[in-house]
Amino acid sequence: xxxxxxxxxxxxxxxxxxxxxxxxxxxxxxxxxxxxxxxxxxxxxxxxxxxxxxxxxxxxxxxxxxxxxxxxxxxxxxxxxxxxxxxxxxxxxxxxxxxxxxxxxxxxxxxxxxxxxxxxxxxxxxxxxxxxxxxxxxxxxxxxxxxxxxxxxxxxxxxxxxxxxxxxxxxxxxxxxxxxxxxxxxxxxxxxxxxxxxxxxxxxxxxxxxxxxxxxxxxxxxxxxxxxxxxxxxxxxxxxxxxxx
Amino acid sequence: xxxxxxxxxxxxxxxxxxxxxxxxxxxxxxxxxxxxxxxxxxxxxxxxxxxxxxxxxxxxxxxxxxxxxxxxxxxxxxxxxxxxxxxxxxxxxxxxxxxxxxxxxxxxxxxxxxxxxxxxxxxxxxxxxxxxxxxxxxxxxxxxxxxxxxxxxxxxxxxxxxxxxxxxxxxxxxxxxxxxxxxxxxxxxxxxxxxxxxxxxxxxxxxxxxxxxxxxxxx
Numbered sequence: 001x002x003x004x005x006x007x008x009x010x011x012x013x014x015x016x017x018x019x020x021x022x023x024x025x026x027x028x029x030x031x032x033x034x035x036x037x038x039x040x041x042x043x044x045x046x047x048x049x050x051x052x053x054x055x056x057x058x059x060x061x062x063x064x065x066x067x068x069x070x071x072x073x074x075x076x077x078x079x080x081x082x083x084x085x086x087x088x089x090x091x092x093x094x095x096x097x098x099x100x101x102x103x104x105x106x107x108x109x110x111x112x113x114x115x116x117x118x119x120x121x122x123x124x125x126x127x128x129x130x131x132x133x134x135x136x137x138x139x140x141x142x143x144x145x146x147x148x149x150x151x152x153x154x155x156x157x158x159x160x161x162x163x164x165x166x167x168x169x170x171x172x173x174x175x176x177x178x179x180x181x182x183x184x185x186x187x188x189x190x191x192x193x194x195x196x197x198x199x200x201x202x203x204x205x206x207x208x209x210x211x212x213x214x215x216x217x218x219x220x221x222x223x224x225x226x227x228x229x230x231x232x233x234x235x236x237x238x239x240x241x242x243x244x245x
Numbered sequence: 246x247x248x249x250x251x252x253x254x255x256x257x258x259x260x261x262x263x264x265x266x267x268x269x270x271x272x273x274x275x276x277x278x279x280x281x282x283x284x285x286x287x288x289x290x291x292x293x294x295x296x297x298x299x300x301x302x303x304x305x306x307x308x309x310x311x312x313x314x315x316x317x318x319x320x321x322x323x324x325x326x327x328x329x330x331x332x333x334x335x336x337x338x339x340x341x342x343x344x345x346x347x348x349x350x351x352x353x354x355x356x357x358x359x360x361x362x363x364x365x366x367x368x369x370x371x372x373x374x375x376x377x378x379x380x381x382x383x384x385x386x387x388x389x390x391x392x393x394x395x396x397x398x399x400x401x402x403x404x405x406x407x408x409x410x411x412x413x414x415x416x417x418x419x420x421x422x423x424x425x426x427x428x429x430x431x432x433x434x435x436x437x438x439x440x441x442x443x444x445x446x447x448x449x450x451x452x453x454x455x456x457x458x459x460x461x462x463x464x
Binding site for chain 1: 363365366368369371372373374375379383384387388391461463464
C-alpha cells in the first residue's frame with residue numbers, strides 16, 4: 001500500500017475538464033515533483049489532495065484512509081483527520097498578517113491540537129532555527145522578504161507534524177536569489193526524508209532533489225518516472241516540447 | 246459676560262450632553278454587532294436570508310434618517326392593530342431608529358472589510374485544521390476590524406452629529422437646550438458652546454480611534 005493512492009481523479013470547472021482520470025501513487029519518503037505548462041491542472045490536482053478543491057470522480061486515499069472514494073467524500077470528522085496528516089505551502093505564502101512570525105506558527109497547535117504553551121513555544125523556536133529565522137520571531141510578516149515569508153510558511157506547516165508536505169509553486173512569486181534560500185530549506189527537508197509533493201517550475205530542483213517526476217498536460221499525466229528518465233530523456237513528444245528538446 | 250452667567254447657560258446644556266452621549270453610546274454599542282450580523286446574513290448561502298438582509302439595508306440607507314426617526318417616534322403607535330402596543334418612550338424609540346439605521350451602514354462597511362481579505366487566509370486556516378469559528382474569530386475578524394477602523398471612525402463622528410436630529414422629535418438633547426437658552430436670553434452664544442461640545446466629543450473619538458489604529462498596526 002502506498003502512502004497516497006490516487007485513482008481516476010476527475011474534476012471540471014463548468015465545461016472545462018481540468019483533471020481527466022488521474023492515477024498515481026506517492027510512497028513514504030518520496031519527493032515527487034509535478035511539472036507541466038500553466039493550466040495543465042497541476043495545482044488543482046495538488047489542492048484536491050487536501051480538499052481545497054472538490055473532485056467529481058475518482059478516489060484519494062491517504063495512509064489507507066479514503067478522503068474520497070469513487071467521488072464520494074468521507075464524513076467531515078473523518079476527512080479532518082485525513083487532512084491533518086498533510087501540510088500545505090502556498091505560492092502566495094498566506095501568512096496571517098496580523099500575527100507575528102512566532103504567533104503564525106503557534107496558532108494552529110494552540111487552537112487545533114490544544115497543546116501546552118511550553119510545547120508549541122519550544123517547537124516554534126526550534127523550527128524557526130531550522131529555517132534560519134529565529135531572529136525574526138517577533139516581526140510581523142509585512143517586515144519580511146518573500147523568501148523569508150515562504151520559509152515561515154514552511155515552518156508553520158511543519159508545526160502540525162504532517163506526514164507529507166504539499167507545495168504549490170512555492171517559489172513562483174520569488175526572484176532567483178530568494179528562490180534559492182527556499183529551495184535550500186526544501187532540500188534539507190528532503191534529506192531528512194520528509195515526504196513531499198512539489199508543483200514547480202524549478203527544473204533544477206526537480207532533477208536534483210526529487211526522486212520522481214510527473215509531467216502533466218491538459219489534465220492528464222503524460223509521463224512519469226525518475227528525474228533522469230523524464231527530464232533528461234523524455235519519451236513523449238509533449239514532454240520534449242515542454243522541456244525544449 | 247461674567248462666569249456665573251456663562252455657567253447658567255452651560256449647566257442646563259450639560260443636561261442635554263447626557264442625552265446626546267447616552268444615545269451615541271447605545272447606538273454605537275448596539276449597531277456595530279447588529280451590523281456585523283447583517284453582513285453575515287447578506288453573505289449567507291440561504292437565499293431568502295440574504296435577500297431580506299439586502300432589502301433591509303437598501304431601505305435603511307435609501308430613506309432619510311429623519312423620516313425613520315419620525316416613523317419610530319410618532320408613526321409606530323399609529324399602526325393599525327399593533328400600534329397600541331408600540332407606544333414607546335420617545336428616547337427609546339429614537340434610539341431604536343438610530344441603531345437600526347446605523348447597523349445598515351456598518352453592515353456595508355464590514356462587507357467591504359471582508360471583501361478585502363484574501364481567500365488564501367481562509368485556505369491557510371483550513372489546511373491547518375482551524376474550525377470555521379476559529380477561522381472567523383482568530384484570523385478573519387482581527388484583519389477585518391483593522392481594515393474597517395477608519396470608516397467606522399467616520400461613521401462614529403457622523404453619529405455624534407446626527408444625535409442632533411433628536412431635536413426634531415422633541416427629545417431634549419444638547420441642541421435642544423442650546424436653542425432654549427438662545428430663545429430665553431436672545432443670544433447666540435449657546436450655539437457656539439454647543440458647537441464646542443460637539444467638537445470636543447468628535448475630538449475625543451478621533452483620539453480613541455487613532456489609538457486603536459496604532460494598537461492594531463501590523464504593517
